[in-house]
Amino acid sequence: MEDEIEGYVERIVFRNAENGYTVLTLVKEEKEITCVGTFTFINEGEFIKCSGKYTAHQLYGEQFLVESYEFKEPEDLDSMEKYLGSGAIKGVGSALAARIVRRFKGDTFRIVEEEPERLAEVKGISDHMAREIAKQFNEKRDMRGAMIFLQQYGITTALAVKIYKEYGMRMYQVIKENPYRLAEDITGVGFRLADEIAARVGIGTESDYRIKAAILYVLLQGSTNGHVYLPEELLYRKVCELLGIAAAGISEQINNLSVERKIIIKTDVEERHIYSAGLYYLELNTAKMLSDLNIKYDLSLTEIEHRLKAVEKQFQIELDELQRTAVIEAAKNGILVVTGGPGTGKTTTINAIIRFFEAEGMDLLLAAPTGRAAKRMTETTGYEAKTIHRLLEISKMSGDMENKLVFERNEGNPLETDVIIIDEMSMVDITLMHALLRAVTVGTRLILVGDVNQLPSVGPGNVLKDIINSHAFNVVKLTKIFRQAKESDIIVNAHKINAGEQIELNNKSRDFFLLKRAEVRDVIGVTIALVRDKMPGYVNASPFDIQVLTPMRKGELGVEKLNGILQQYLNPPSKDKQEKEYHNIIFREGDKVMQVKNNYQLAWESKSRYGITTESGMGVYNGDTGIIKEINHFAEQLTVEFDEGRMVEYPFNLLEELELAYAITIHKSQGSEYPAVVLPLLTGPRMLLNRNILYTAVTRAKSCVTIVGSTETVQLMIDNESEQRRYSGLTERIKEL
Numbered sequence: 028m029e030d031e032i033e034g035y036v037e038r039i040v041f042r043n044a045e046n047g048y049t050v051l052t053l054v055k056e057e058k059e060i061t062c063v064g065t066f067t068f069i070n071e072g073e074f075i076k077c078s079g080k081y082t083a084h085q086l087y088g089e090q091f092l093v094e095s096y097e098f099k100e101p102e103d104l105d106s107m108e109k110y111l112g113s114g115a116i117k118g119v120g121s122a123l124a125a126r127i128v129r130r131f132k133g134d135t136f137r138i139v140e141e142e143p144e145r146l147a148e149v150k151g152i153s154d155h156m157a158r159e160i161a162k163q164f165n166e167k168r169d170m171r172g173a174m175i176f177l178q179q180y181g182i183t184t185a186l187a188v189k190i191y192k193e194y195g196m197r198m199y200q201v202i203k204e205n206p207y208r209l210a211e212d213i214t215g216v217g218f219r220l221a222d223e224i225a226a227r228v229g230i231g232t233e234s235d236y237r238i239k240a241a242i243l244y245v246l247l248q249g250s251t252n253g254h255v256y257l258p259e260e261l262l263y264r265k266v267c268e269l270l271g272i273a274a275a276g277i278s279e280q281i282n283n284l285s286v287e288r289k290i291i292i293k294t295d296v297e298e299r300h301i302y303s304a305g306l307y308y309l310e311l312n313t314a315k316m317l318s319d320l321n322i323k324y325d326l327s328l329t330e331i332e333h334r335l336k337a338v339e340k341q342f343q344i345e346l347d348e349l350q351r352t353a354v355i356e357a358a359k360n361g362i363l364v365v366t367g368g369p370g371t372g373k374t375t376t377i378n379a380i381i382r383f384f385e386a387e388g389m390d391l392l393l394a395a396p397t398g399r400a401a402k403r404m405t406e407t408t409g410y411e412a413k414t415i416h417r418l419l420e421i422s423k424m425s426g427d428m429e430n431k432l433v434f435e436r437n438e439g440n441p442l443e444t445d446v447i448i449i450d451e452m453s454m455v456d457i458t459l460m461h462a463l464l465r466a467v468t469v470g471t472r473l474i475l476v477g478d479v480n481q482l483p484s485v486g487p488g489n490v491l492k493d494i495i496n497s498h499a500f501n502v503v504k505l506t507k508i509f510r511q512a513k514e515s516d517i518i519v520n521a522h523k524i525n526a527g528e529q530i531e532l533n534n535k536s537r538d539f540f541l542l543k544r545a546e547v548r549d550v551i552g553v554t555i556a557l558v559r560d561k562m563p564g565y566v567n568a569s570p571f572d573i574q575v576l577t578p579m580r581k582g583e584l585g586v587e588k589l590n591g592i593l594q595q596y597l598n599p600p601s602k603d604k605q606e607k608e609y610h611n612i613i614f615r616e617g618d619k620v621m622q623v624k625n626n627y628q629l630a631w632e633s634k635s636r637y638g639i640t641t642e643s644g645m646g647v648y649n650g651d652t653g654i655i656k657e658i659n660h661f662a663e664q665l666t667v668e669f670d671e672g673r674m675v676e677y678p679f680n681l682l683e684e685l686e687l688a689y690a691i692t693i694h695k696s697q698g699s700e701y702p703a704v705v706l707p708l709l710t711g712p713r714m715l716l717n718r719n720i721l722y723t724a725v726t727r728a729k730s731c732v733t734i735v736g737s738t739e740t741v742q743l744m745i746d747n748e749s750e751q752r753r754y755s756g757l758t759e760r761i762k763e764l
């Protein structure tokens with residue numbers, strides 16, 4: 028049987044802002060009851076009437092399960108006082124609330140709404156404060172109404188709050204006239220949700236708003252696939268697909284959007300390139316800033332060579348001709364690019380450049396795009412290298428979207444140094460490059476180092492390749508493989524793969540193997556044996572340091588399947604280990620996991636042996652891997668230990684940012700190095716079986732690569748030169764200048 032209870036919300040014990048699931052205590056006449064249910068919008072002090080039923084919970088005792096609820100005007104003086112004093116209205120505490128209600132009695136709420144100036148009759152309330160109280164009171168009421176309105180479109184509470192904050196009371200108009208604006212203005216609303224709302228509101232499928240929204244949405248999607256622009260023809264086709272209608276108005280709306288300056292059209296020789304305005308200016312300004320920085324220093328060559336000799340002597344290195352050129356060009360130019368494959372001496376060159384400038388008494392800063400790459404740079408140079416985000420002092424972190432990031436370092440507060448060296452440049456996308464350049468002043472030398480044959484950045488753009496292809500900057504291509512490097516088949520094979528030559532797979536090597544297996548089952552069996560039993564001893568590492576890499580997520584040998592299986596063998600269930608299932612993944616204490624997006628707001632802490640916090644900070648980055656130390660069901664959180672003992676607490680609802688990491692995709696492995704890599708390779712989509720991907724995978728290994736599967740697939744990958752095309756116009760922008 029249904030019961031009804033009413034009262035005011037005394038305390039919100041737990042609330043999941045995404046789905047509205049809430050535990051709260053409700054009070055009526057001194058009686059307190061715990062209510063559990065889904066509340067789209069609720070605040071402490073609110074007066075509500077709930078329908079549902081009482082249950083007895085094993086642990087928590089009697090509870091009321093709420094099936095539905097409604098807001099009520101509190102009718103008794105006690106509840107009114109509780110609401111006003113609950114903190115819902117800033118500046119009104121319980122004492123003041125009591126005075127207000129004592130003064131106006133049952134008329135209190137009407138006075139606040141209709142004659143707020145009379146509030147000033149109460150001692151301690153000024154005219155200004157009276158207006159402020161009324162404003163907040165009404166805002167709360169409006170917001171409650173808005174939430175209830177948005178609920179009917181299936182919008183989650185968290186999103187509803189964002190929508191209300193963005194538009195206020197204009198929200199009703201936006202939703203009814205052009206809900207597609209939501210997709211433009213609010214992170215978390217995509218075209219599909221907006222389209223769903225539009226359909227419910229009754230907006231026609233051929234409405235101009237809909238077509239425009241679809242165009243912008245397809246461009247946005249393109250950018251998440253790495254494109255800075257889309258050719259018009261492709262855009263056109265994708266928009267048609269999305270809209271599900273013939274393309275009557277698309278051209279017209281492309282032109283309209285261009286007039287509104289929301290998109291930019293650049294005409295190439297044979298086709299039109301369509302940019303979202305944001306990305307276009309990012310690209311254009313990147314080109315401009317790069318050109319501005321590229322000044323020439325009029326230094327005497329003999330003088331530089333003389334000093335370089337001194338450095339070589341002091342540090343007992345003898346640079347090769349190309350490395351020497353790199354140092355000289357670094358001294359003479361505002362911008363220098365150094366590129367080369369594995370073992371071609373990039374690190375040695377960076378070190379020589381550092382020593383050279385240091386000897387001149389100049390200041391240097393070092394950075395790389397990921398935490399792992401920065402750590403490696405620190406190790407190989409002996410100088411502190413930061414992530415680019417930290418170098419630029421990321422702050423404010425207003426949204427979860429990369430392009431809303433705010434950096435403390437910019438043109439108004441630039442990096443004060445003589446030389447900046449960036450490693451692993453292939454991973455830097457156009458957004459990050461733009462942010463970096465804003466913080467560099469003319470007169471600072473910028474040295475960009477990377478391997479242009481690695482996979483391009485995850486984010487939009489093809490920055491390193493475009494800069495090189497523009498031929499506007501000094502580029503030193505290191506090509507010589509040094510003796511030590513030559514002894515490594517990993518390095519020799521990497522270069523062969525890159526050149527499209529077949530590699531010898533006769534298993535005479537000491538660090539590069541192919542174990543032929545034709546059946547998925549056998550490939551998996553061998554992979555497990557390698558990771559668990561064979562490799563750790565061979566390369567002197569723990570099983571968790573042996574990384575399984577695969578080109579794909581799906582399929583029999585995709586990341587998802589492999590992780591489930593490897594977990595069984597490397598960290599099997601045990602009664603001592605807590606588990607948490609989230610979206611079909613079981614997370615278990617002891618599991619190896621990876622953060623899969625940049626989260627600048629996630630706090631970390633490292634502690635000494637005695638539990639004292641020694642360091643703390645913010646930010647866990649895409650690709651960071653760690654071990655689950657604890658799963659706490661009561662606190663609903665999971666603790667992961669990342670590199671250098673950094674502990675991070677994940678509330679359960681943040682688990683979508685974590686994945687098991689026994690196997691990861693080759694894309695995700697960029698910028699990382701592992702003692703040994705195991706590559707199960709049988710079949711897969713042709714798009715993912717290409718040279719570039721194999722090259723990236725092989726170059727991740729320091730001491731050993733083992734491919735398990737088929738020789739034919741390896742050959743096919745080496746032969747398949749087709750890379751996914753990236754639509755990026757930085758080269759053209761630079762050339763235009």
Ligand SMILES: Nc1ncnc2c1ncn2[C@@H]1O[C@H](COP(=O)(O)OP(=O)(O)OP(=O)(O)O)[C@@H](O)[C@H]1O
Pocket residue numbers: 345346347350367368369370371372373374375376509510511512
């Ligand atoms: N001028 C040189 N003379 C002799 N040996 C060199 C020279 N430059 C580099 N080497 C050696 O070659 C090997 C590879 O060099 P280095 O680590 O600098 O290359 P890298 O391009 O950074 O390689 P990776 O990308 O694999 O890290 C090292 O063992 C290094 O000591």
